[in-house]
Amino acid sequence: MDQNKRKIPKNPLPKKNNYQVGMLVALILVVVGLAYFSKSSTTETTTLHDFKTMLKDGDVDEITIVNNRWVEVVLNQDALKKSKYKDIKEERSPFSVVKQEPNYRFQIASADHFLKVLDEAQANLPDAQKVPYEVDTRESFGTWFMSSGFLLVLLFGFWFLMRRMAGGGAGGQIFNIGKSKAQMFDADHMKVTFKDVAGLDEAKEEVEEVVDFLKNSKKYTDLGGKIPKGVLLVGPPGTGKTLLAKAVAGEAGVPFFSMSGSDFVEMFVGVGAARVRDLFKQAKEKAPCIIFIDEIDAIGRSRGKGSMPGSNDERENTLNSLLVEMDGFGTDSGVIILAATNRPDVLDSALLRAGRFDRQISIDKPDINGREQIFKVHLGPIKVDKSINPKELATQTPGFAGAELANVCNEAALIAARNNKPAVDMDDFMQAIDRVIGGLEKKNKIISPGEKKIVAYHEAGHAVTGWFLEHANPLVKVSIVPRGVASLGYAQYLPKEQYLNTTEEMLDEICMTLGGRAAEEIIFGRISTGALSDLERTTKMAYSMVSIYGMNDEIGHLSYYDPNRSEYSSRPYSEATAEKIDQEVKKLIDSAYQRTLAMLREHSEALEALAQQLLEKEVLYQLDLVKLIGERPFDKRTVYQEFTDGDAVEAKKEEEKLDSPESTQENKEEAPKGDA
Template sequence: MAASAVAYLAYSNSSASHSREITWQEFRTAFLEKGLVEKLTVVNNHKVRVKLHPNAAAGSMGGGEYHFSIGSVEAFERKLEEAQNELGIPGHERIPVAYQDEMSTFGVFLNFAPTILLVGVIYWLSRKGGSSAGGGIFSIGKSKAKLFNKDNEVKIKFKDVAGMDEAKEEIMEFVKFLKEPAKYEKLGAKIPRGAILSGPPGTGKTLLAKATAGEASVPFLSVSGSEFVEMFVGVGSSRVRDLFASAKKNAPCIIFVDEIDAIGKSRGKGGNFGGNDERESTLNQLLVEMDGFGTDEHIVVLAGTNRPDVLDPALMRPGRFDRHIAIDRPDVSGRKGIYLVHLRPLRLEDTLKNDVDSLAQKLAVLTPGFSGADIANVCNEAALHAARKGSEYVQSIDFDTAIERVIVGLEKKSRVLSVEEKKTVAYHEAGHAICGWFLEHADPLLKVSIIPRGAGALGYAQYLPPDRYLLSTPQMTDRICMTLGGRVSEEIFFGLENITTGAQDDLQKITRMAFEACANYGMNDVIGPVSYGGDRATKENWTKPFSEKTAEMLDFEVRKMITNAYERTRTLLTEHRGDVEKVAQLLLDKEVITREDMINLLGKRPFAGRSDDMDKWLDENRGEKSAPPPLESPPPEVEGPTPVPAAIAKTLDDTLKL
């Protein structure tokens, strides 16, 4: 049938191609006036095909088939009628007109092109899906979860995870229950249905789930939250159902959903663009499946996210995710354990290899606020630095260089500062150093550098804060004064008209600190013991939770607090003008000075009982030039508008959080 249709179309096209086109005037004079026309056929409302009498001679026009084009059928009929009236043709002899619609081969193909294309796409998807997953287009609703069992077990164990002992203990409870459920059931206990692993990025949530899969001798189904989101309607819900059906077949087992916030966000937020969309349908199905377990089905659901505040409350209620395990950035002991894990595969020099524990302690105290991913990056950067310089082993200097590179960026040897700029940076950093040295509650100095680093860091000052969980008003004031030291030093030594843009980051920090003190911590007598805008919901709504009058009061009190601190800093640096010049000149000579240089230059800090572990170490090792790392060190102060990366350095406002 298809062949006959194609043959007919080919014949019609070939016959149409032999037809000769003429004009209306030629048609009238050569055929109509001579009575040679037997029939006219209007084709597709724009072409008229002329059929002559079989015994008619074509005359001067010659033989063959003829056609002419028309603008509209109405105009053609009117002109034909007028012509026949003029020629006096009687009504019973007038030329019959027929109407016909024809379609070319290209037109037929164009009409069927969408259907052919759709069939081709479906066929391609079925072939691709059939070759890769075994189900073709009909398996699009199947779960994409990866199954780990005794045949393809994960190699990562709990011994490879450090810095999160409490989280491992809670996770291990799920593993023990699935291994020995009778031990708990005989006491009437029911294992929690699920647990949420939450924490900042890079703290090891997914790594802990992998270790759980490695430790558990039960099947482990791993899936990402984004794999439930698909362009087809209903696919997410179907995959959720298939995932839990697979889990029930392999029970007892563990399901791990990574980045669950992709489908678990609170319903109703941003609902102005539609109601129950595909993501909400997927979440609804997940809620039903998690609450539909029988008491005898030993299935545990673990989920990881770094945004637990956006999850739907129905997902977080007891009976679904009962346990909320917070995995925060590790402390000193946690960082030491993580370093011991990542130092294991490195080829260290003999002095470091024989005392890996001491090296791990040194690196741990030098990198406060680092997550597990940051620590892995430091160890990798140290190995890369050793390879770049052609060393056979990773040395201690490689780790120091890696830490500086991660915190403040790579040293810019090509960035040559002019004499005036270098002097400005030296006096700016000297102002920070002197304020930190002569303010009682300020953080003691560790290192000052005026070597350009990173995208906008022309110099930095690194301090040694003690372990502190609360911040009093005097401590906050001293911190603000220390942060303002660079700006005030520029004003004292170069004049107010020559102040540079290097203090932008400092001003942003102190403005944020002062606003937090007045608006959230109740440390201002005029504003009073109130707190505005401390929750995430207020910030997301883009609305101020206070009146315009309160906003004016806040502006005034924040400016007053910073102005008072500025005057106090100016008075302090004016009194110690000579000390600032000494430190600045030493910086210009050495480019990098340490705590020991400050003690040799200015003496010990004039505060009894304020000695830290660095001072004790210097008293015991007075003859050495290099100092060991402190117990804690904050982010460096960076010149210029480029701040320290937030994922690595704890900024001042982070320190204020209880």
């Protein structure tokens, strides 16, 4: 594998580009300098009338008619001694094109007219005293530049631009437009390894096998196995798809080509397909190797959708070329393709079939154990307090992706540094979690006392309703501190790590979400717009229960969910069914709302106490609720308690196992063997 390693220069073209830029700048300076000095002259301008006076006084020595437009006059030595010519410069211009620098020049209408005037002015002079004249045709620098010099500069500029384009400069790649833009890395340039990837144990096992195949392919081929051609990483944004691909590059020890799906797409016809062919050509020369295509949905969308009849779809041409390269007649082994996308539903079925992408690895948001591992990775370079427990942080961040957990750690470090703390403590992490969930705290946001009171009772309604509902998620914190763009307060809960939800759990969730609106109606007798996000959530949940999960007696055990249906296609049910669904959804939400109203009226004292405490402190935690309204009437532990108690139970079992008589007897029997 070492022979495939090569060092890639960081900046392969800067010296060449700097040289070309310097040449162009030097040429421009020379042209400007010549133009300036050609205009600089010791010649003074005069008029035809003054020239007649010079001629009459006998001061003129030579006359030259230039290009039928100008007359240049040279004075004799006796004239230069006169006081009226004392301002004339006698030094010679370094860029002069004549033997003697003229003293005066003036413009004429034509040579014939000037000669007529000259003859009339010297008509009374003898021939010996008449001043001779010459006719000269010259090409000035400006004329030369406009005719020949400008063409040379234009040709040089065109040559310079083409060199820049061919070399990949800022102007584009007009000569290399069909070349692949993939970056090649080797083990020396990729420092990310599988140790840096946490919370993706199943996905790591799959890609580790790919890496092992590249390193020890004989072990698999001896048994008749073939190297997988493609591995598709599928998952929501921020879950670590690109990070896992980087780890593969760091572990494989083979050339690694990285490219984005959008790099294939250009406005020119055939460019994407040409880049695909060039990419695979380079990869086959370096085989065994890995190609990573990030955001493959940019070129892998289903064909035939959205294109006009008779039109040429460049994206489809690119996809066709990719399909042929992955599994065509000319396919060579030794090239593995890694691809990542968060939209697998839009990919073409031909791209997903076995033989192209043999394996599809689902990378979902991490569970509580995965979040603990991710926190351990990101807490490594941070100077944290000894009291920081990754388990507790993992329970406080349900539903967070790996990128969001990294953001939490970074925000906590910034908050601690802003407050001049020696280490990052738990308060900093709590503030960072609040900032990621609700946005930046609006300290200068002006809220009237009336609005603040509405927000306090609204959030207290959520907290009290969830506190006395058996299947609702336990409350962690409730706040009326304004955050983000429009958030005036929020309540944070700890959902249980589960994959299935029952009807009772979803109904309790709807009631808890409607608790804020119900509290406003009970206390103030009117409602506000603060429940917008709550209503959106309850409406979505209710429609899911009725039309997707079959949790309604009237609709029955039917699901009208179609993941491939677009917003423009017709619904898979009739208008009568749609009307019935709307009625059942309204009935379900009205029933949940009346249940919420009854519960809050029953616990009105708890609602009042919690709201008043919120107005005073603005932020309340679970322990504050226990002090104010007592323990929850249900014997259910929180996620953190179950998580930590599980570890304690395991530790206790290990301790009991070591203290058991059988273990003691085994130790006694093994001791003499060890001594012997």
